[in-house]
Amino acid sequence: MDRKSVKVKIFGSEYPLRGESEEFTKKVAGYVDTMINSIHDKIPEQPPLTISVLAALNITEDLLKEKDKNREMISNFENEIIKISNYLDTSLQSNG
8 A cells, every 4th residue: 555645743843754544644643742742731841852752651551551451352252252152052052
Protein backbone atom coordinates (compact mmCIF):
# COMPACT_ATOMS: atom_id res chain seq x y z
CA MET A 1 0.00 0.00 0.00
CA ASP A 2 1.24 3.49 -0.89
CA ARG A 3 2.14 5.43 2.22
CA LYS A 4 0.98 9.05 2.01
CA SER A 5 3.01 11.93 3.38
CA VAL A 6 1.13 14.35 5.59
CA LYS A 7 2.29 17.42 7.50
CA VAL A 8 1.27 17.55 11.15
CA LYS A 9 1.89 20.07 13.87
CA ILE A 10 3.07 18.83 17.25
CA PHE A 11 3.90 21.25 20.06
CA GLY A 12 4.26 24.14 17.62
CA SER A 13 6.54 22.39 15.12
CA GLU A 14 5.57 20.89 11.77
CA TYR A 15 6.61 17.35 10.89
CA PRO A 16 6.18 15.49 7.60
CA LEU A 17 4.99 11.98 8.48
CA ARG A 18 4.21 8.95 6.36
CA GLY A 19 1.45 6.51 7.12
CA GLU A 20 -0.98 4.18 5.43
CA SER A 21 -3.88 6.48 6.31
CA GLU A 22 -3.68 10.26 6.34
CA GLU A 23 -6.63 10.44 8.73
CA PHE A 24 -5.06 7.97 11.18
CA THR A 25 -1.67 9.70 11.00
CA LYS A 26 -3.34 13.01 11.84
CA LYS A 27 -5.25 11.35 14.70
CA VAL A 28 -2.02 9.91 16.16
CA ALA A 29 -0.22 13.26 15.83
CA GLY A 30 -3.19 15.02 17.43
CA TYR A 31 -3.07 12.63 20.39
CA VAL A 32 0.65 13.26 20.87
CA ASP A 33 0.17 17.02 20.54
CA THR A 34 -2.67 17.00 23.07
CA MET A 35 -0.62 14.97 25.55
CA ILE A 36 2.45 17.22 25.21
CA ASN A 37 0.38 20.39 25.56
CA SER A 38 -1.47 18.99 28.56
CA ILE A 39 1.79 18.26 30.36
CA HIS A 40 3.27 21.61 29.32
CA ASP A 41 0.21 23.39 30.75
CA LYS A 42 0.81 21.68 34.12
CA ILE A 43 4.58 22.26 34.25
CA PRO A 44 5.46 25.01 31.76
CA GLU A 45 8.86 25.68 33.32
CA GLN A 46 10.21 22.30 32.17
CA PRO A 47 12.31 22.09 28.97
CA PRO A 48 10.69 20.61 25.83
CA LEU A 49 12.72 17.39 26.11
CA THR A 50 11.39 16.73 29.63
CA ILE A 51 7.85 17.50 28.48
CA SER A 52 8.28 15.12 25.53
CA VAL A 53 9.64 12.30 27.69
CA LEU A 54 6.78 12.69 30.18
CA ALA A 55 4.30 12.67 27.30
CA ALA A 56 5.92 9.50 25.92
CA LEU A 57 5.65 7.87 29.34
CA ASN A 58 1.97 8.83 29.66
CA ILE A 59 1.19 7.59 26.15
CA THR A 60 3.00 4.32 26.83
CA GLU A 61 1.08 3.94 30.09
CA ASP A 62 -2.20 4.39 28.16
CA LEU A 63 -1.07 1.82 25.59
CA LEU A 64 -0.06 -0.78 28.18
CA LYS A 65 -3.33 -0.33 30.10
CA GLU A 66 -5.28 -0.90 26.88
CA LYS A 67 -3.19 -3.98 26.05
CA ASP A 68 -3.87 -5.39 29.53
CA LYS A 69 -7.62 -4.75 29.12
CA ASN A 70 -7.52 -6.42 25.72
CA ARG A 71 -5.72 -9.49 27.09
CA GLU A 72 -8.24 -9.72 29.94
CA MET A 73 -11.18 -9.48 27.54
CA ILE A 74 -9.71 -12.17 25.29
CA SER A 75 -9.16 -14.43 28.29
CA ASN A 76 -12.75 -13.88 29.44
CA PHE A 77 -14.07 -14.67 25.94
CA GLU A 78 -11.95 -17.82 25.77
CA ASN A 79 -13.27 -18.96 29.16
CA GLU A 80 -16.87 -18.34 28.06
CA ILE A 81 -16.29 -20.25 24.82
CA ILE A 82 -14.90 -23.20 26.80
CA LYS A 83 -17.95 -23.14 29.11
CA ILE A 84 -20.34 -23.06 26.15
CA SER A 85 -18.43 -25.82 24.37
CA ASN A 86 -18.48 -28.01 27.49
CA TYR A 87 -22.19 -27.36 27.95
CA LEU A 88 -22.89 -28.29 24.33
CA ASP A 89 -20.75 -31.44 24.59
CA THR A 90 -22.58 -32.49 27.76
CA SER A 91 -25.98 -31.76 26.19
CA LEU A 92 -25.16 -33.70 23.04
CA GLN A 93 -23.84 -36.69 25.00
CA SER A 94 -26.91 -36.89 27.22
CA ASN A 95 -29.25 -36.68 24.19
CA GLY A 96 -27.24 -39.15 22.14
